[in-house]
Amino acid sequence: MPHETRGVIAGGKGEPVRLETIIVPDPGPGEVLVRVQASGVCHTDLHYREGAINDDFPFLLGHEAAGTIEGVGEGVDDVAPGDFVVLAWRAPCGACRSCLRGRPWYCFDSRNARQPMTLADGTPLSPALGIGAFSDLTVVDAGQAVKVNPAARPEAAGLIGCGIMAGLGAALNTGNVCRGDSVAVIGCGGVGDAAIAGSKLGGAHTIIAVDLDDRKLEWAREFGATHTINALNTDPVEAIRELTGGNGVDVAIDAVGTPETYKQAFYARDLAGTVVLVGVPNPDMRIDLPLLDLFGRGGALKSSWYGDCLPKRDFPMFIDLYLQGRLDLDRFVSETIAIDEVEEAFHKMERGEVLRSVVVF
Numbered sequence: 613m614p615h616e617t618r619g620v621i622a623g624g625k626g627e628p629v630r631l632e633t634i635i636v637p638d639p640g641p642g643e644v645l646v647r648v649q650a651s652g653v654c655h656t657d658l659h660y661r662e663g664a665i666n667d668d669f670p671f672l673l674g675h676e677a678a679g680t681i682e683g684v685g686e687g688v689d690d691v692a693p694g695d696f697v698v699l700a701w702r703a704p705c706g707a708c709r710s711c712l713r714g715r716p717w718y719c720f721d722s723r724n725a726r727q728p729m730t731l732a733d734g735t736p737l738s739p740a741l742g743i744g745a746f747s748d749l750t751v752v753d754a755g756q757a758v759k760v761n762p763a764a765r766p767e768a769a770g771l772i773g774c775g776i777m778a779g780l781g782a783a784l785n786t787g788n789v790c791r792g793d794s795v796a797v798i799g800c801g802g803v804g805d806a807a808i809a810g811s812k813l814g815g816a817h818t819i820i821a822v823d824l825d826d827r828k829l830e831w832a833r834e835f836g837a838t839h840t841i842n843a844l845n846t847d848p849v850e851a852i853r854e855l856t857g858g859n860g861v862d863v864a865i866d867a868v869g870t871p872e873t874y875k876q877a878f879y880a881r882d883l884a885g886t887v888v889l890v891g892v893p894n895p896d897m898r899i900d901l902p903l904l905d906l907f908g909r910g911g912a913l914k915s916s917w918y919g920d921c922l923p924k925r926d927f928p929m930f931i932d933l934y935l936q937g938r939l940d941l942d943r944f945v946s947e948t949i950a951i952d953e954v955e956e957a958f959h960k961m962e963r964g965e966v967l968r969s970v971v972v973f
């Protein structure tokens with residue numbers, strides 16, 4: 613029987629989000645129904661409501677979530693009702709050309725629930741990143757529900773489902789940050805701070821944080837930044853070179869995603885170093901770089917999709933590190949809010965007041 617519940621809907625480009633009645637179906641074959649316990653507000657939700665991802669309005673927002681399995685569809689045997697799960701927006705299909713080449717972390721045909729969730733009048737909803745977790749209940753593909761240690765607080769655990777994983781993975785998976793590396797992270801929101809935490813876990817000896825906001829830079833130090841630069845009053849490229857003997861860093865991570873920050877990452881990196889783009893640019897952004905510099909500086913220019921993570925491998929591991937006190941997920945939770953406070957949380961994010969507001973149910 614379909615379930616009537618509440619969901620946070622982005623109805624049109626730039627319009628404030630609203631709480632509406634939605635209909636969530638029972639899980640079909642290969643699907644699970646999840647009772648959401650906590651769901652973080654990510655910049656990507658704001659990108660959706662601004663129409664910067666696509667025009668498939670109305671969106672059911674929310675995608676950084678933890679909860680419990682409420683019901684499973686036919687053929688689901690790896691999770692069962694009551695299991696504590698973190699939701700993932702990557703569920704490798706096992707059959708696309710990337711999965712077949714042994715690279716499931718790029719899966720080009722990631723699985724989602726096939727049945728739509730709808731508004732009360734039957735209008736189908738586009739769930740953000742195939743999840744839609746600003747809702748008491750959501751239906752996802754069973755592969756998207758990743759079992760983790762239930763000792764973790766849902767508010768903290770859910771964050772591993774998107775931005776924090778993206779940042780950790782940008783450093784550890786895409787950038788391959790290792791012992792002895794120097795790293796710069798441009799943009800110290802949730803994603804950038806997670807890249808800093810990941811660089812520390814990986815063993816980087818120098819971790820330079822760049823932001824425009826001194827508060828953010830203070831927080832970045834708590835996650836492991838060894839140096840901070842406010843790019844409002846200092847040229848970050850020169851400052852990063854100065855801090856690295858004139859050479860630049862081994863790995864430069866752009867966690868903002870603008871032409872300006874990308875160029876800073878490009879030129880702040882040492883010869884043959886790696887640039888990682890994890891911030892998501894808007895569709896109208898362009899970049900102009902001398903082709904000779906692309907050649908002459910060598911190395912690797914990489915994009916990090918979801919931190920190149922494999923959720924079933926990486927989520928339980930990071931939750932274990934959290935429970936061992938080696939990864940401070942609690943520090944990312946700036947506040948907990950109610951489901952009708954998401955629009956206000958977007959404004960707090962824009963004003964730079966929070967790393968993550970987390971909706972608790």
Ligand SMILES: NC(=O)c1ccc[n+]([C@@H]2O[C@H](COP(=O)([O-])OP(=O)(O)OC[C@H]3O[C@@H](n4cnc5c(N)ncnc54)[C@H](O)[C@@H]3O)[C@@H](O)[C@H]2O)c1
Nearest residue numbers: 655656775778799800801802803823824890891892917918
């Ligand atoms: N690649 C992925 O898979 C993935 C996953 C999740 C989020 N993201 C993206 O990562 C980006 C960051 O997300 P977030 O949640 O941390 O956002 P956020 O808004 O919390 O943080 C952005 C930070 O960048 C800083 N900033 C803005 N302009 C800057 C500049 N010119 N120089 C230096 N710092 C600057 C801001 O002060 C802020 O601290 C977003 O674009 C988001 O969509 C990507």
Ligand SMILES: [Zn+2]
Nearest residue numbers: 705708711719
């Ligand atoms: Zn695949």
Ligand SMILES: [Zn+2]
Nearest residue numbers: 654656774775
């Ligand atoms: Zn996100």
